[in-house]
Amino acid sequence: MKKQDLPLSPHLQIYKPQITSLLSISHRISGVALNFVLVILVLGLLCITLGESYFELLISLINSFPIKIMIFLAILGFSYHFLNGIRHIIWDFGFLLGNRSSAIFGYIIIATSFISSILISRLLGLF
């Protein structure tokens, strides 16, 4: 079979969705989504540089409810990506690779991501 005809992994169309595969693809999706957060962070830095009027605009945007929701989602994406990244490192070292332990670990990551996001949002005075 030619190299270009080889199926590429992960084979999303073939495998039955499981907690481990769903969390794995979510890790990638959250990573891609966090690139948009990176762009917003850099643009925010640029707004501070460009002067007080741009800074005021940035602050008024941050204080609006839809942007607060987006900030919460960004924190959730970051928490999830960070915690699941640690899970991947633990796997890379050969720990918790069993079916049951990896599934339980996955549910713990989901719960911890939500709890830590709510705590961080409260700490930042978002809501």
Added chain:
Amino acid sequence: MNFTYTSKWLFQKIFAILFLIASFYTVYSLYGLELQNYDVITGWFKNYLNSFSVLVMLSAIILHSNIGLSSIIDDYIHKESLKQKIILIKNFFFVVLFFITIFSLVKLNL
């Protein structure tokens, strides 16, 4: 420069750790400040250590994202020519982000 998958794995983790250290410092040093006051924020950036931590934070995450996105492109884009074009656009996008970061931090410290 050609990196092996092992070195990419290692660099991605190193950049993630650098990002975490710099972001913890940034959040810690910003904690308790009046963040909606322009003079307070620009004054915070005038401290070289603070600006350096923002530079490390954003550079590390740009490099971490670059490696991560490359592996995603590798996995999902089948056509070699399209893959090369997307990688080129991605690299350009990250270089632009890096230069905006440098420009902003230099201007805030002048």
